[in-house]
Amino acid sequence: MTSHYKEVYAHWRRDPDSFWREAAREIDWIKPPQQIFDPKAGVYGRWFPDATCNTCYNAIDRHVKAGRGDQRAVVYDSPVTNTIREYTYTQLQREVETLAAVIRDLGVQKGDRVIVYMPMIPEALFAMLACARIGAIHSVVFGGFAAKELATRIEDAKPKLIMAASCGIEPGRVVAYKPLLDQAIDLSASKPAHVLMLQRPMGEATMQAPRDVDWAQAVEAAAKAGKKADCVELAATDPLYILYTSGTTGIPKGVVRDNGGHMVALKWTMSNLYGIKPGEAFWAASDVGWVVGHSYIVYAPLLHGGTTIVYEGKPIGTPDAGAFWRVISQHKIAALFTAPTALRAIKKEDSRAEHLKRYDISCMRTLFLAGERADPDTVHWAENILNKPVVDHWWQTETGWAIVGNPVGLGLLPVKHGSPTVPMPGYDVQIVDEGAKPVPTGQMGSIVVKLPLPPGCLPTLWQNDKRMQESYLDDFPGYYKTADAGFVDEDGYLYIMGRTDDIINVAGHRLSTGGMEEVLASHPDVAECAVIGIKDALKGEQPCGFVVLKAGVTKPHAQIEKEIVALVREKIGPVAAFKIAVCVDRLPKTRSGKILRATMKKIADHDPWTMPATIDDPAILDEIAGALKEHGV
Ligand code: COA
Ligand code: AMP
Numbered sequence: 001m002t003s004h005y006k007e008v009y010a011h012w013r014r015d016p017d018s019f020w021r022e023a024a025r026e027i028d029w030i031k032p033p034q035q036i037f038d039p040k041a042g043v044y045g046r047w048f049p050d051a052t053c054n055t056c057y058n059a060i061d062r063h064v065k066a067g068r069g070d071q072r073a074v075v076y077d078s079p080v081t082n083t084i085r086e087y088t089y090t091q092l093q094r095e096v097e098t099l100a101a102v103i104r105d106l107g108v109q110k111g112d113r114v115i116v117y118m119p120m121i122p123e124a125l126f127a128m129l130a131c132a133r134i135g136a137i138h139s140v141v142f143g144g145f146a147a148k149e150l151a152t153r154i155e156d157a158k159p160k161l162i163m164a165a166s167c168g169i170e171p172g173r174v175v176a177y178k179p180l181l182d183q184a185i186d187l188s189a190s191k192p193a194h195v196l197m198l199q200r201p202m203g204e205a206t207m208q209a210p211r212d213v214d215w216a217q218a219v220e221a222a223a224k225a226g227k228k229a230d231c232v233e234l235a236a237t238d239p240l241y242i243l244y245t246s247g248t249t250g251i252p253k254g255v256v257r258d259n260g261g262h263m264v265a266l267k268w269t270m271s272n273l274y275g276i277k278p279g280e281a282f283w284a285a286s287d288v289g290w291v292v293g294h295s296y297i298v299y300a301p302l303l304h305g306g307t308t309i310v311y312e313g314k315p316i317g318t319p320d321a322g323a324f325w326r327v328i329s330q331h332k333i334a335a336l337f338t339a340p341t342a343l344r345a346i347k348k349e350d351s352r353a354e355h356l357k358r359y360d361i362s363c364m365r366t367l368f369l370a371g372e373r374a375d376p377d378t379v380h381w382a383e384n385i386l387n388k389p390v391v392d393h394w395w396q397t398e399t400g401w402a403i404v405g406n407p408v409g410l411g412l413l414p415v416k417h418g419s420p421t422v423p424m425p426g427y428d429v430q431i432v433d434e435g436a437k438p439v440p441t442g443q444m445g446s447i448v449v450k451l452p453l454p455p456g457c458l459p460t461l462w463q464n465d466k467r468m469q470e471s472y473l474d475d476f477p478g479y480y481k482t483a484d485a486g487f488v489d490e491d492g493y494l495y496i497m498g499r500t501d502d503i504i505n506v507a508g509h510r511l512s513t514g515g516m517e518e519v520l521a522s523h524p525d526v527a528e529c530a531v532i533g534i535k536d537a538l539k540g541e542q543p544c545g546f547v548v549l550k551a552g553v554t555k556p557h558a559q560i561e562k563e564i565v566a567l568v569r570e571k572i573g574p575v576a577a578f579k580i581a582v583c584v585d586r587l588p589k590t591r592s593g594k595i596l597r598a599t600m601k602k603i604a605d606h607d608p609w610t611m612p613a614t615i616d617d618p619a620i621l622d623e624i625a626g627a628l629k630e631h632g633v
Contacts, residue, residue, distance in 0.1 A: 003411030012425035047261035048236035056133035059302035078312035100130035100229035110135030119168035142289025144575030150184035167203030178205030236260020245397040246512035254462030265456025270304035275408035278305035315342040322355025329359040339371035339508030353385040371508035376417035394420040426454025448479035504533030557583040
């Protein structure tokens with residue numbers, strides 16, 4: 001099939017209003033949009049400002065009405081609990097309308113915030129959709145975050161209700177969520193009125209009456225009483241959710257997603273970017289705690305009338321490196337979306353793909369990758385073993401969908417390893433220098449997107465227009481700063497080379513080294529510190545922290561290093577994967593006192609490096625190299 005990408009992108013360029021008006025026809029509005037974009041509203045404009053709608057209606061009810069009631073909507077596949085359960089659209093509707101009535105009866109109303117702290121179980125989706133149904137704003141917090149991170153989010157979102165499960169299951173251990181949740185609520189100045197707690201038999205929670213309410217009992221009682229909540233009418237610009245993501249400090253950014261633009265954009269991507277037909281199964285092997293999970297486990301496949309997979313397991317070890325191939329063949333998945341790190345994990349265990357021989361995965365047409373740079377070696381390996389297109393695409397929590405990708409539905413463009421391909425309609429992507437001037441083809445620069453951002457992207461940060469402006473819009477006036485650096489080649493293909501801020505990417509998880517430094521600095525023996533991301537063959541990057549101890553500290557270095565590793569796990573969570581702490585006498589700095597993190601990273605990565613001209617004392621770099629060697633880096 002010849003690709004229609006050029007015509008489609010040109011249509012958007014020529015007439016964005018008509019492009020998005022056409023895309024908006026795929027959505028069932030309560031009041032259809034007359035105006036497509038209002039440049040005067042909000043921080044940089046708002047999409048579909050006069051329309052009203054309900055996202056839950058579009059994700060569930062309209063499919064039941066249209067005759068898809070008996071089709072699989074959600075498949076829960078959990079190798080860690082040995083469970084497979086399917087929900088049709090009719091069953092999903094029943095679950096969600098009843099749960100929505102439960103949370104409404106707990107006092108949750110349109111505009112109220114609800115924090116969802118749950119593992120990969122279908123009830124997490126029910127929770128999100130129940131909120132969407134009654135116009136409450138959900139904020140899902142990933143289960144691998146610790147109490148303090150959860151507390152920060154509670155403090156900022158001020159939820160009326162927290163919906164949680166008693167535990168998550170990681171290979172080899174049960175993670176009790178309730179003690180973390182209780183601690184987080186204690187730490188936060190804002191207190192929820194209620195916690196709706198789903199008791200899982202692998203680790204039941206101790207309940208605190210009257211705050212804590214048993215989920216299953218409440219749902220059963222509501223169902224018996226015939227209670228159901230209808231979809232409420234919301235402005236397209238009303239928030240659907242807040243998703244916190246790492247910023248450059250320990251305070252995460254509350255990315256806001258609206259209802260209308262989000263639906264229009266996601267629906268467009270299912271056919272045009274992913275090449276999926278309604279009724280097909282789409283599997284995003286991520287977690288509902290991340291943006292990939294929000295967009296492509298929950299909303300997009302359901303808005304499209306497809307089947308989504310909720311997988312509670314890992315690519316390896318649950319039980320083996322054939323897990324992904326088993327799920328694909330068993331549930332007839334048309335496309336898999338995962339992070340390159342998952343493939344690297346499979347490749348490490350089963351480089352010859354012996355497990356693949358046990359499964360028929362002919363149902364799968366395409367493998368999509370995102371979340372971190374797709375290294376050409378891994379892409380090449382996947383292409384060889386699968387004999388199918390492996391398509392990288394680049395996006396961020398802030399955008400909610402791909403900025404740059406290879407639109408399979410419009411006809412696959414030639415794949416170039418190392419490039420996520422070309423800008424999607426809606427995104428005018430440019431590479432600029434520090435003065436916001438475009439750089440020549442092939443030259444590295446900051447990647448920016450000309451405003452306005454398309455539908456689906458963040459209109460602002462939660463109750464913080466100022467931070468939105470300062471974080472993303474001030475540095476390059478008229479553009480959105482992606483904080484990624486890269487270049488465009490002569491064919492217009494984009495290459496993403498890394499972040500321009502202190503965000504690192506560990507196993508496809510976005511983490512702030514600034515946030516980790518705040519934790520290291522809070523250790524009583526630490527005078528100063530620096531955290532950098534260093535290369536890791538499996539996870540892409542891993543954090544590495546350097547600490548200078550206060551004068552007079554006599555404790556053994558090894559003990560302090562152990563305490564620091566434990567502190568990051570306690571304050572940020574296991575997801576930080578912080579395992580390397582190194583005590584050093586001094587940190588390398590410029591004469592003006594700036595820590596030379598980039599040079600330290602090159603030394604740790606064993607990359608070539610040159611002595612920075614502004615360095616205060618060159619001998620310190622040898623000390624750093626020596627300390628890293630002692631720690632086996
Ligand atoms: N709840 C509690 N703890 C969690 C968790 C959760 N939801 N998710 C991860 N953790 C823990 C892990 O158990 C691990 O703990 P440990 O230090 O005790 O071993 C720690 O957080 C780090 O997890 P992770 O970085 O995921 O490493 P891993 O060694 O467990 O697994 C991979 C490595 C590559 C298999 C795994 O990272 C993976 O599947 N990645 C896919 C990436 C992905 O889905 N990204 C989402 C964006 S698309
Ligand atoms: P998150 O907001 O967690 O999705 O992380 C977004 C960041 O992950 C981006 O700014 C990039 O740095 C990185 N990233 C995501 N997808 C890709 C990709 N396909 N190629 C390179 N980097 C990526």
